[in-house]
Amino acid sequence: MIMEDGAPVTIVRPGWIYGPGDGASFARVARTIEKGRMLMVGSGQNHLPLIYVGDVAQGIVLASEAADAEGRSYLLVNDEPVTQRDFLAAIASELGVPAPARRIPCKPAVMLGAAAETLGHLARRRQPPPLMRYGIRLLGGENRFDIGRARLELGFQPTVDLADGVRRSVMWYRAVYGHAMEAEVRA
Numbered sequence: 001m002i003m004e005d006g007a008p009v010t011i012v013r014p015g016w017i018y019g020p021g022d023g024a025s026f027a028r029v030a031r032t033i034e035k036g037r038m039l040m041v042g043s044g045q046n047h048l049p050l051i052y053v054g055d056v057a058q059g060i061v062l063a064s065e066a067a068d069a070e071g072r073s074y075l076l077v078n079d080e081p082v083t084q085r086d087f088l089a090a091i092a093s094e095l096g097v098p099a100p101a102r103r104i105p106c107k108p109a110v111m112l113g114a115a116a117e118t119l120g121h122l123a124r125r126r127q128p129p130p131l132m133r134y135g136i137r138l139l140g141g142e143n144r145f146d147i148g149r150a151r152l153e154l155g156f157q158p159t160v161d162l163a164d165g166v167r168r169s170v171m172w173y174r175a176v177y178g179h180a181m182e183a184e185v186r187a
Contacts, residue, residue: 008070008071009070009071010063010064010066010069010070010071010072010073010074011072011073011074012059012060012063012073012074012076013073013074013075013076014051014056014059014075014076014077015048015049015050015051015075015076015077015078015143015145016048016049016050016051016077016138016143017051017052017053017056018050018051018052018053018165018169019052019053019054019160019165019168019169019172020053020168020169020171020172021053021172022053022169023176025135026169026173027173027176027177029088029091030091030095030169030170030173030177031177033088033091033092033095033097033099033100034095034097036097036098038088038092038100038102039100039102039103039104039109040084040085040088040100040101040102040103040104040140041084041103041104041106041109041136041139041140042084042103042105042106042109042140043103044083044084044085044088044103045083045084045085046083046084046140046141046142046143047081047082047083047084047142047143047144048082048083048084048087048138048139048143049077049138049143049144049145050077050078050082050087050162050165051076051077051078051158052078052158052160052164052165052168054159054160055076055078055158055159055160056076058156058159059074059076059150059154059156060076062150062154062155062156063150063154066153066154068153069153069154072149072153074147074149074150074153074154074156075145075146075147075149075150076147076150076156077145077147077158078158078160078161078162078165079145079146079147079158080158080161080162081144082162084139084140085099086162087162087166088100090162090163090166091166091169091170094166094167094170095170106136106140106141109131109136109140110133110136110137112131112136113129113131113132113133113134113135113136114133116129116130116131116132117129117132117133
């Protein structure tokens with residue numbers, strides 16, 4: 001049992017959370033795809049540890065209510081096998097633009113991310129650089145996880161598949177960022 005000051009602890013480790021409200025990653029990826037600037041990292045055949053925001057919320061509630069979850073940790077991802085290519089193509093399709101086809105090898109992309117981070121640090125920039133090593137590794141790395149424990153012990157069952165999650169996310173993206181994109185196109 002893991003305890004701190006008498007409080008029971010359960011650890012929930014979600015994968016790459018996406019969905020409405022995700023201005024930090026989904027909106028950046030969608031905007032880059034929409035502008036035709038998105039590059040796949042590596043072959044695009046690697047799997048992504050995606051999970052829709054509503055499914056994360058469901059998993060957290062289940063973990064908080066499970067009697068035997070105290071002191072345990074749970075991975076929360078959608079175990080639908082989604083490749084980087086699938087994810088980017090689904091976003092592009094929903095946006096009505098061509099899917100990214102250009103690629104950059106993973107190692108040079110990681111080096112570019114490191115350089116961007118260093119330059120941002122040296123310039124004392126407040127906003128994150130456009131490219132970061134963590135994001136490159138998340139997008140271009142092989143990330144398959146087993147959620148068997150969460151299924152068995154919590155009754156966790158992801159309900160939002162890639163197509164529906166991307167559709168909902170793009171609807172949000174258009175509602176929030178649509179006017180900004182139109183202004184950029186006119187400029």
